[in-house]
Amino acid sequence: VYERYQQQDKSSEFSLVIVGAGPNGTYALERLAAELTAEPPDNPLAIHVFEKSGHFGAGWVHSPSQPKSSMLNRIVGQITFACDETNTKARHLLDKQYRPTFFEWCQNKYKLGGDEFFNMQAEDWPPRYIHGLALIDQFRTYCDLLNKIPGVSVHLYDSEVVGVELVAGRYQITSAKKSIPRIFGDHLLFVTGHSTNQPSAGSYVEKITQFAKQSDFYYAPFAYPLKHYVKPEYTDKDHVVGCVGLGLTAIDVFLYLTEGRGGKFLLNDDGRTYTYQASGNEPKKIVGISQSGLFTSARPFNAKEQDLEKYEHKGIYLTPSSVDQIRRNLGIPTVGRDAKAIKQIDFEKHLFPIVYLEMAVIHYKVLFGEDFAKQLSETLSVPFQTYLLGELDVYQSLADGVNYFVTHLNELVKKVFVIVEQFVSGTPVRKIQQLNEALNVNALLSCYFETLLGIEQADEISRILLSNLPTEISQWSASLVSPLGHEIDVKQHYFSWEKLITPIPCHAYKGSKDYPRMLLEYMEYDQLQASQGNLLNPSKAACDGVWRDLRQVFALAADFGGFTAQSHKVFITRYMRYHNRLANGACIEVMEKMTALIRAKILDVSVGPMPNIEESIEDGKIWLVGTETEHKVKVDSLIDARLHELNVRLDRMPLYKQLYNKGLIKAWVYPSAKDNEYIPGGIELTKDFHPIDQSGFINRKLTFLGPASEGVMFFQVGAARPYQNHHVLNDIIDWSEEFLTQMAATNQCMILESV
Numbered sequence: 037v038y039e040r041y042q043q044q045d046k047s048s049e050f051s052l053v054i055v056g057a058g059p060n061g062t063y064a065l066e067r068l069a070a071e072l073t074a075e076p077p078d079n080p081l082a083i084h085v086f087e088k089s090g091h092f093g094a095g096w097v098h099s100p101s102q103p104k105s106s107m108l109n110r111i112v113g114q115i116t117f118a119c120d121e122t123n124t125k126a127r128h129l130l131d132k133q134y135r136p137t138f139f140e141w142c143q144n145k146y147k148l149g150g151d152e153f154f155n156m157q158a159e160d161w162p163p164r165y166i167h168g169l170a171l172i173d174q175f176r177t178y179c180d181l182l183n184k185i186p187g188v189s190v191h192l193y194d195s196e197v198v199g200v201e202l203v204a205g206r207y208q209i210t211s212a213k214k215s216i217p218r219i220f221g222d223h224l225l226f227v228t229g230h231s232t233n234q235p236s237a238g239s240y241v242e243k244i245t246q247f248a249k250q251s252d253f254y255y256a257p258f259a260y261p262l263k264h265y266v267k268p269e270y271t272d273k274d275h276v277v278g279c280v281g282l283g284l285t286a287i288d289v290f291l292y293l294t295e296g297r298g299g300k301f302l303l304n305d306d307g308r309t310y311t312y313q314a315s316g317n318e319p320k321k322i323v324g325i326s327q328s329g330l331f332t333s334a335r336p337f338n339a340k341e342q343d344l345e346k347y348e349h350k351g352i353y354l355t356p357s358s359v360d361q362i363r364r365n366l367g368i369p370t371v372g373r374d375a376k377a378i379k380q381i382d383f384e385k386h387l388f389p390i391v392y393l394e395m396a397v398i399h400y401k402v403l404f405g406e407d408f409a410k411q412l413s414e415t416l417s418v419p420f421q422t423y424l425l426g427e428l429d430v431y432q433s434l435a436d437g438v439n440y441f442v443t444h445l446n447e448l449v450k451k452v453f454v455i456v457e458q459f460v461s462g463t464p465v466r467k468i469q470q471l472n473e474a475l476n477v478n479a480l481l482s483c484y485f486e487t488l489l490g491i492e493q494a495d496e497i498s499r500i501l502l503s504n505l506p507t508e509i510s511q512w513s514a515s516l517v518s519p520l521g522h523e524i525d526v527k528q529h530y531f532s533w534e535k536l537i538t539p540i541p542c543h544a545y546k547g548s549k550d551y552p553r554m555l556l557e558y559m560e561y562d563q564l565q566a567s568q569g570n571l572l573n574p575s576k577a578a579c580d581g582v583w584r585d586l587r588q589v590f591a592l593a594a595d596f597g598g599f600t601a602q603s604h605k606v607f608i609t610r611y612m613r614y615h616n617r618l619a620n621g622a623c624i625e626v627m628e629k630m631t632a633l634i635r636a637k638i639l640d641v642s643v644g645p646m647p648n649i650e651e652s653i654e655d656g657k658i659w660l661v662g663t664e665t666e667h668k669v670k671v672d673s674l675i676d677a678r679l680h681e682l683n684v685r686l687d688r689m690p691l692y693k694q695l696y697n698k699g700l701i702k703a704w705v706y707p708s709a710k711d712n713e714y715i716p717g718g719i720e721l722t723k724d725f726h727p728i729d730q731s732g733f734i735n736r737k738l739t740f741l742g743p744a745s746e747g748v749m750f751f752q753v754g755a756a757r758p759y760q761n762h763h764v765l766n767d768i769i770d771w772s773e774e775f776l777t778q779m780a781a782t783n784q785c786m787i788l789e790s791v
């Protein structure tokens with residue numbers, strides 16, 4: 037194919053090079069297939085796609101050759117591959133047969149082959165390789181459609197692009213495989229996804245890498261591909277394996293080392309929990325550590341999926357308009373890009389109190405119902421507007437701002453708590469209602485007890501609420517046990533951010549051996565909470581409603597240096613971790629498997645929070661030391677199970693080094709009011725994802741999308757969602773429209789030149 041292509045006359049041809057063929061590369065081809073099928077180009081177009089893993093469409097993340105135990109952390113119904121009717125910016129859509137959603141793709145596959153594995157429902161959590169199979173199918177479909185368009189040809193290269201150089205106005209592509217001829221591109225799309233970095237100077241990664249080089253110690257600085265880094269010879273039954281991280285990557289590692297080694301998770305009689313049956317091929321022990329000592333929380337059942345428009349949370353306080361007002365009234369003047377004056381806000385001092393308020397209001401709405409939420413919002417209206425004016429004395433610390441809102445929230449919340457206490461001690465609803473005319477006591481008590489006991493108990497709850505017998509009421513109340521793990525004492529139901537981020541307080545286990553037991557108890561509680569879903573559980577609804585549904589508001593506040601440099605660092609290093617833990621975890625089933633591994637004593641989490649990693653010089657091993665638990669474990673090998681942020685100056689890929697060294701991209705220097713230079717790692721990009729090169733020129737012939745664009749902008753990581761006018765697809769539409777315009781303009785120039 038390469039040779040045939042080389043022999044063609046390419047003088048009038050426009051050449052597009054796409055580097056990376058994962059999901060974003062697939063979405064890009066879909067857009068071109070849709071637009072060019074409807075309006076074929078005037079001149080030939082060659083589309084060259086490079087994918088170093090060779091898995092065109094899936095890329096390495098969703099590769100079908102990865103272990104079957106690695107799961108997607110999205111439900112089937114939330115994935116698509118193509119623009120749909122909601123993407124109103126798309127000028128043309130493909131015929132419906134070419135753009136199944138992931139759910140439809142699975143069902144089609146099931147109907148064709150009868151393979152039960154594809155018989156997934158919209159709310160199921162799929163393995164990543166199945167998503168990969170679908171991506172490969174769709175990628176192929178789009179290539180076929182493009183190749184049918186007169187003048188359009190798609191060329192695939194299973195090779196890494198290692199260099200890009202501007203030669204006579206075109207970009208010469210160098211790839212790792214010498215058999216591939218030099219390709220020239222008029223426009224380049226980089227959808228290279230996640231990469232890995234060299235260790236930064238002075239980091240523990242650098243230290244352990246050095247130590248591993250000098251001793252026989254096995255240290256993997258990255259976990260993927262699992263088959264490559266989690267090597268059997270260093271992780272077999274004779275090895276104690278350490279794992280840095282307790283997030284999604286670590287979960288992939290744990291499942292690979294257990295289920296992937298022939299172990300089985302047997303479902304218990306409760307139909308929910310598992311018992312792990314070891315195969316004997318697992319490591320001697322796996323020791324998991326993380327800064328917080330906590331696993332990512334279980335993702336709640338997604339009840340919003342039934343009607344996203346209705347159920348996804350729309351911000352009440354945390355809105356684009358509030359961010360604008362806060363910026364106007366409290367922002368600190370700074371010099372931004374192109375010497376433009378901008379105002380930066382402090383995430384913790386200015387914005388976090390609003391985040392807190394939004395979460396608290398969702399929490400209380402779920403706990404006490406819609407009517408109560410309306411009253412709460414009336415009570416908060418004036419204090420909130422006053423806060424936005426920036427004229428209070430509460431912006432000096434996070435605690436001041438939070439306390440300001442807590443005081444106003446508690447005016448009403450405390451009244452309701454008293455009502456619950458009165459009822460629990462035997463006062464009939466009728467009597468309580470007489471003293472609280474402004475509140476619908478029956479409604480808020482039934483919502484409260486249904487939350488604690490489950491809606492299955494609704495009839496019994498309404499019966500007892502009608503009772504006039506104090507003894508019956510108090511006896512019923514005293515006998516309550518929540519099957520969902522809720523505390524019955526209403527005082528335990530104040531919204532608490534602290535409890536969410538530090539569910540196991542340090543004083544409870546300091547210096548003792550209690551930590552694993554407490555962590556296990558917490559995980560079991562968390563899984564029960566998650567089973568109640570993201571609409572009916574107060575804390576899961578608050579986390580999901582704010583940190584997932586309002587992500588775009590966070591992005592609006594943070595993108596392009598929206599926070600002060602200092603608070604941007606805090607946001608990235610601390611709050612993004614909270615985001616991952618509270619709102620981006622694995623599904624309940626996977627988290628149940630983690631608890632089963634801990635119970636089976638295969639997975640050891642006894643080191644706890646704030647661990648240190650120390651070298652054991654005498655035997656060339658590593659100690660994992662719990663600074664809070666004072667517990668330490670020696671490991672024979674260590675896997676770093678965390679993803680790396682894009683860092684153009686440290687990236688291991690020759691491509692980024694070369695783009696940087698040639699001046700085609702530069703590292704984003706964070707706009708900062710003070711002289712301290714802060715370079716977070718990402719590429720300096722415009723809003724439409726073009727790099728600003730080292731001479732300050734905006735290069736519209738190069739575009740970076742997906743994780744490759746993270747840094748200047750947030751939340752670029754993720755798959756496309758169907759029927760959501762989804763931003764991932766909208767970014768692809770913007771790119772394709774600009775690309776097609778550039779191509780048409782070049783064609784026009786060619787015509788003029790030939791005239």
Ligand SMILES: Cc1cc2nc3c(=O)[nH]c(=O)nc-3n(C[C@H](O)[C@H](O)[C@H](O)COP(=O)(O)OP(=O)(O)OC[C@H]3O[C@@H](n4cnc5c(N)ncnc54)[C@H](O)[C@@H]3O)c2cc1C
Pocket residue numbers: 055056057058059060061086087088089094095096097098107108109110195196197198227228229230260679689691741742743744753754755
């Ligand atoms: C382990 C992991 C699990 C994830 N799970 C989920 C999930 O469950 N749900 C979700 O929504 N998101 C998930 N993500 C986020 C992920 O970013 C997106 O799902 C999606 O993969 C992004 O698509 P992409 O095409 O931009 O990048 P990628 O999927 O990373 O694809 C980019 C491709 O570019 C190729 N490439 C890179 N450099 C070169 C080069 N120089 N030359 C040639 N080829 C190159 C790579 O081989 C890679 O296959 C996960 C990410 C990771 C790393």
